[in-house]
Amino acid sequence: MKLSVQNVVTKIDQKPIIQNINFHVNDGEFVGVIGPNGSGKSTLLKTIYRIYAPSNGTILINQSNTNKWKNRRFAQQVAVVGQESSVPFDFTVEDIVSMGRHPHKGFLEKDNDYDETIVTRSLNEVGIEHYRNRSFSDLSGGEKQRVLIARALTQEPKLFILDEPTNHLDIHHQLHLLDVVKGLKLTSLAALHDLNLAAAYCDKLLVINKGEIVAEGSPEQVLTEGLLADVFHVNGTIIKNPITEKVHVLYTSKAEAKSIV
Numbered sequence: 001m002k003l004s005v006q007n008v009v010t011k012i013d014q015k016p017i018i019q020n021i022n023f024h025v026n027d028g029e030f031v032g033v034i035g036p037n038g039s040g041k042s043t044l045l046k047t048i049y050r051i052y053a054p055s056n057g058t059i060l061i062n063q064s065n066t067n068k069w070k071n072r073r074f075a076q077q078v079a080v081v082g083q084e085s086s087v088p089f090d091f092t093v094e095d096i097v098s099m100g101r102h103p104h105k106g107f108l109e110k111d112n113d114y115d116e117t118i119v120t121r122s123l124n125e126v127g128i129e130h131y132r133n134r135s136f137s138d139l140s141g142g143e144k145q146r147v148l149i150a151r152a153l154t155q156e157p158k159l160f161i162l163d164e165p166t167n168h169l170d171i172h173h174q175l176h177l178l179d180v181v182k183g184l185k186l187t188s189l190a191a192l193h194d195l196n197l198a199a200a201y202c203d204k205l206l207v208i209n210k211g212e213i214v215a216e217g218s219p220e221q222v223l224t225e226g227l228l229a230d231v232f233h234v235n236g237t238i239i240k241n242p243i244t245e246k247v248h249v250l251y252t253s254k255a256e257a258k259s260i261v
Helices: 041-048 071-077 093-104 113-125 141-154 171-184 195-201 225-232 254-260
Strands: 003-012 015-025 030-034 056-061 078-081 159-163 187-191 204-209 212-217 235-240 247-252
Touching (some): 015 041, 015 187, 015 212, 030 041, 030 195, 041 159, 041 187, 071 078, 078 141, 093 113, 159 171, 195 247, 204 225
Parallel strands (some): 030 187, 030 204
Antiparallel strands (some): 003 015, 003 056, 235 247
């Protein structure tokens, strides 16, 4: 599945938050969206998954304008994991993960053996099968996030959109989650804060600053010392991991920078 974003502008209260956004995600590609807080990352993702309607521009999935899609069709193709881990009513973990099958079911159609197999597989993929009978409200923030990721996997999407999916997770589960997403070989678009995780897992990076894309390319092309200074306002050195050969950011504190000078 290919995603294409063309000349998109999104306004909130008549104020442009993102503007002149153009990029595409190829079939099976894992693209990371990085940028400082308030740069427009979440607004971009919410525009793509139709929380916000673009003021201008077009969003295409396999050359089809998603603005014309019905909600059911969209949910059959696209799964979203946002920053929030709240659910308005209390359900068991299994109930919530099973909700991911709803777009594929008819009115009042009950789950079948295939649905139950998909639910169990998704629970196992994020490591929470043993929580299936637990109350969602009793879980920690990180555990809740893993449940919502399992629900998204249960949709069997063709496009996976993740908005800061690792925010509530410890490092072990951050790596496990991104391993799962990468291993699915789905077309994936993820906003990430951690530049080193983005460099390790993403095929391509989009850098957003002040509502516009200011850099695009492979992690090796995008992550430079100049970009760290200009966009993120930090000092750092870019090195190559000798084991993975991926680029890695070493940050330098202001005190360290002064001592070097």
